[in-house]
Amino acid sequence: xxxxxxxxxxxxxxxxxxxxxxxxxxxxxxxxxxxxxxxxxxxxxxxxxxxxxxxxxxxxxxxxxxxxxxxxxxxxxxxxxxxxxxxxxxxxxxxxxxxxxxxxxxxxxxxxxxxxxxxxxxxxxxxxxxxxxxxxxxxxxxxxxxxxxxxxxxxxxxxxxxxxxxxxxxxxxxxxxxxxxxxxxxxxxxxxxxxxxxxxxxxxxxxxxxxxxxxxxxxxxxxxxxxxxxxxxxxxxxxxxxxxxxxxxxxxxxxxxxxxxxxxxxxxxxxxxxxxxxxxxxxxxxxxxxxxxxxxxxxxxxxxxxxxxxxxxxxxxxxxxxxxxxxxxxxxxxxxxxxxxxxxxxxxxxxxxxxxxxxxxxxxxxxxxxxxxxxxxxxxxxxxxxxxxxxxxxxxxxxxxxxxxxxxxxxxxxxxxxxxxxxxxxxxxxxxxxxxxxxxxxxxxxxxxxxxxxxxxxxxxxxxxxxxxxxxxxxxxxxxxxxxxxxxxxxxxxxxxxxxxxxxxxxxxxxxxxxxxxxxxxxxxxxxxxxxxxxxxxxxxxxxxxxxxxxxxxxxx
Numbered sequence: 001x002x003x004x005x006x007x008x009x010x011x012x013x014x015x016x017x018x019x020x021x022x023x024x025x026x027x028x029x030x031x032x033x034x035x036x037x038x039x040x041x042x043x044x045x046x047x048x049x050x051x052x053x054x055x056x057x058x059x060x061x062x063x064x065x066x067x068x069x070x071x072x073x074x075x076x077x078x079x080x081x082x083x084x085x086x087x088x089x090x091x092x093x094x095x096x097x098x099x100x101x102x103x104x105x106x107x108x109x110x111x112x113x114x115x116x117x118x119x120x121x122x123x124x125x126x127x128x129x130x131x132x133x134x135x136x137x138x139x140x141x142x143x144x145x146x147x148x149x150x151x152x153x154x155x156x157x158x159x160x161x162x163x164x165x166x167x168x169x170x171x172x173x174x175x176x177x178x179x180x181x182x183x184x185x186x187x188x189x190x191x192x193x194x195x196x197x198x199x200x201x202x203x204x205x206x207x208x209x210x211x212x213x214x215x216x217x218x219x220x221x222x223x224x225x226x227x228x229x230x231x232x233x234x235x236x237x238x239x240x241x242x243x244x245x246x247x248x249x250x251x252x253x254x255x256x257x258x259x260x261x262x263x264x265x266x267x268x269x270x271x272x273x274x275x276x277x278x279x280x281x282x283x284x285x286x287x288x289x290x291x292x293x294x295x296x297x298x299x300x301x302x303x304x305x306x307x308x309x310x311x312x313x314x315x316x317x318x319x320x321x322x323x324x325x326x327x328x329x330x331x332x333x334x335x336x337x338x339x340x341x342x343x344x345x346x347x348x349x350x351x352x353x354x355x356x357x358x359x360x361x362x363x364x365x366x367x368x369x370x371x372x373x374x375x376x377x378x379x380x381x382x383x384x385x386x387x388x389x390x391x392x393x394x395x396x397x398x399x400x401x402x403x404x405x406x407x408x409x410x411x412x413x414x415x416x417x418x419x420x421x422x423x424x425x426x427x428x429x430x431x432x433x434x435x436x437x438x439x440x441x442x443x444x445x446x447x448x449x450x451x452x453x454x455x456x457x458x459x460x461x462x463x464x465x466x467x468x469x470x471x472x473x474x475x476x477x478x479x480x481x482x483x484x485x486x487x488x489x490x491x492x493x494x495x496x497x498x499x500x501x502x503x504x505x506x507x508x509x510x511x512x513x514x515x516x517x518x519x520x521x522x523x524x525x526x527x528x529x530x531x532x533x534x535x536x537x538x539x540x541x542x543x544x545x546x547x548x549x550x551x552x553x554x555x556x557x
Contacts, residue, residue, distance in 0.1 A: 045127050048134045054124045055142050058149045059211070059281070060290065061117030065156060066280040066431040066500065067293035067414075070106035072322070074160065074534070075500040076298075080515035081328035081493050082502070083522045085320035086302075086405035096516075096526040102538035102557050110160075111537050114153040115167070121146040121153075122170040137200075144200035148213040148221070151193035155225055158186040158232075159504055160534045162554060176545040180552070184234035187225070194222040205254045210272065210281075211430075216250045217278035220434050223247040223442055228508045230449070240449040247443035250277065256436045258466045263344035265435065266413040277434040284418065284428040292426025296419075298322050299411035299498055303350050307358030307369050307396065308377035313417045315350065316410075317425070322498075323408045327519035329382070329400065332493045338472040339464075341494050342382065346409040350378040362407060363396035370394075380409055411498045437463050437495050445488055457483040463495060507532050530556030 044050035065071040069090070076082050077094040084094040090106070092099035124146040128139050150168075157164045166181035166189055201215040202208070223246040230239035250256065257274045259265055265275055272279075282293040300318035304311035311317060324346075333342040352371035360366055365387050371377055376395045383400065390397040398407055416427040440463045447456035461477045468476040478487070492505055506512040512532050516523040535557035544551035 045123055046131055048131060051124060051128060051131050051134065051139075051142055054120060054127075055145050055149075058117050058120040058124065058146060061113050061120070061153070062149070062280045062433075063282070063290045064110055064113035064117075066433055067282065067295045067427070067429075068291065069294055069298065069321075070110055071500055072295060072298055073106055074110070075503045076322050076498065077503070078516060078520065078523050078527070078531075079502040079506055079512075080519040081325055081332060081497060082322045083325050083520050084405070085323040085408070087320040090321075091522075094520070095522050096528070096531050100535070102535040102541070102553060104535065104537070107535055108537040108539060111157075111540060114157055115165075118150050118153050118167060119171050121150040122168065125150075126170050140200040141202070144197035144218075145213050147193040147197040148201065148218050151190045151197070151218075151225070152221060154186055154190050154193075155221070155228075158183060158190070159228065159507065161536060162533045165551075176543055178540075178544045178551055182234075183232055187229045187232070187234050190225055191222065191229075194218050194225065198222070203254075205256050205274070205277070206272070211279065213278060214254075216254045216256065217434055219246045220250050220277050220439050220442075223250070223439070223446070227442055227446055227449075228504075231508050231510060237449070240446040243446040244443065244450070247439050247446065250439045251436065251443065258436055258440070258462065260466065261344075262340055262467050265437070266432065268415060268417055268429070271430040271432065275436045276432050277436060277439070279430040279432045279434075281430055282428050284420075286426065289426055289428060293414075293416070293429050293431050294425055294427055295414035295431065295498075296416040296427045296429070297425065299414065301347075301408050301410045302406040303378065303410070306350070306361055306378055308352035308354055308356070308371035308375070309350055310354040311422045312353055313419050313422050313424075314415075315347075316415050316417075317422060318410070320406055322411075323403075323405055324411075325519050325521075326400075328493065328497070329409065332490050332497075336382065338469060338475040339467055339494070340469045341467050345411060345413065345497060346380075346382075347412050348380045348382065348409070349376050351375065352377045360396055362398060362402050363390065365391035365397070369396060382409070413498050432499070437466070438499075438501070441488075441492050441495060448483065448485070448488060453480045453483050460488070460491060463491070467495070528556065530554065 045054050073090050073093045077084065077090070078096060084091040093106070125143050128143050131139065154164070154166070163180035163183055164186060165178045166186055168189065197213075198215055198218045201213055201218055203215045205214065205216060207214050223243040226239040226243035226246070229235040230237065255274070256277060259273060259275050264270055265273065283289045297317045297319040298321040300316045300320065302318050302320055303309050303315055304318055336342045352373055352375045355371050355373050357368060357370040360369055369377070378396050378398055379393065380398045385397055385399055390399075414429070416429050418428055440459055444456045444459035447459060457478060457480045460483065464476040464478065465473045489505070489509065489511075493502065496502070503512070506515055513527050513529055516527045533554045536551070536553050541548050541551050541553060
């Protein structure tokens with residue numbers, strides 16, 4: 001086993017209980033109930049072991065977003081590149097109907113978990129200075145990690161909800177005194193936390209205790225924060241200039257590199273690689289894996305009832321949640337001669353694991369098919385193959401005109417064949433939350449926004465050359481005249497599809513509503529301007545002193 005895997009940061013059971021026991025945050029259900037949740041005493045956090053477990057507990061709240069159904073629904077659904085598949089009870093997050101309201105379970109759960117993490121970070125930051133038996137350097141690192149996590153959580157909250165309650169000290173007793181701080185104050189706090197964290201984090205690509213935040217992770221995050229603030233009510237054009245040196249530093253000074261083959265970035269078993277800046281840790285141990293990384297189920301078509309096929313761990317458990325839009329497949333990934341990313345992001349064929357002779361199910365050019373073990377059963381050419389060509393094949397051909405909410409190209413980035421059986425929902429792959437290609441794309445965007453078109457072009461070309469089929473690198477390069485905002489939006493989609501960025505990107509660019517109306521037929525009829533913010537959970541409003549007058553709901557909900 002890879003030594004780094006053995007040394008991964010562990011979000012153990014004790015750490016998880018600790019998060020619950022010390023987090024009487026303003027945003028927890030049952031706030032006024034003071035039941036003892038664990039046997040860990042209040043003073044435990046004031047010990048070296050308690051401080052370490054406290055920061056691990058804060059890290060564990062990252063699992064409320066990355067790789068979960070709620071995190072994916074918030075960031076994948078209701079965009080221009082994904083719409084809903086056939087199954088699941090959360091389609092209203094794609095269609096923007098009035099079912100998406102303040103009683104939404106995803107909204108409540110995410111809000112509560114992020115605030116639990118924030119309060120745990122507050123406790124670590126405040127108590128660290130009184131912990132003895134620990135070196136000053138390690139104490140400073142742990143505080144820096146807590147500030148990284150707190151900044152990360154508030155960054156998510158302010159993007160999703162706008163003004164939120166800004167709590168920067170430990171909540172030790174239940175309170176109902178809360179308010180919505182202005183967006184400018186939230187961003188100022190996020191930036192201050194990251195600026196203070198950066199000098200005390202490990203200045204290397206990978207932490208010695210893999211999974212902990214490092215200096216390049218904080219610099220990447222701060223660069224994204226500046227770029228996002230720039231288009232918010234609190235932003236200015238100077239934010240792009242502030243982002244540029246941070247992102248350049250991540251690219252140039254930590255030994256990170258774009259992997260030569262785009263397909264290797266998310267290859268199963270290669271989760272620790274030179275392109276990964278930071279990832280959220282999952283395990284194969286059910287005691288320390290929380291709900292698991294579940295991203296492997298959501299992007300898959302219904303292959304498992306087709307002739308010659310049965311569900312297996314290799315091809316995944318198809319929940320049929322997210323279907324690529326026509327715009328995604330035909331425009332974003334329209335060029336496939338030079339660009340390898342369509343080929344390496346989507347599953348284009350299936351191999352028989354249930355041999356036999358069957359009636360066909362969707363291919364009208366043949367009535368029966370016969371398969372031996374390992375034969376191709378389904379081929380997705382990605383274009384309208386002529387019927388006479390389809391008829392010559394011994395397998396079913398699924399062309400775009402036959403795509404349905406059950407049958408469409410499956411994204412392969414999150415497949416998890418390491419699960420114990422074909423039904424297991426709790427995956428164990430680490431979730432890659434930050435990687436160097438995104439740093440390049442953010443840098444290119446910052447340069448573009450400053451009018452540095454030539455520099456932006458070369459920055460983006462670094463990503464495009466890597467994405468090329470071998471020998472096609474020159475053809476993949478763009479010229480400065482081709483470096484447009486529209487091109488940038490599509491390049492981010494090509495590179496980062498399925499990586500929980502798209503909704504947030506469209507929102508910060510101010511084009512969410514227009515892009516959904518243009519390219520997502522299911523979401524188009526209902527989306528309105530107010531949908532650029534999510535609803536504040538009703539239970540948060542109800543438990544605020546003064547109710548809705550003190551903690552008002554976002555408009556439209």
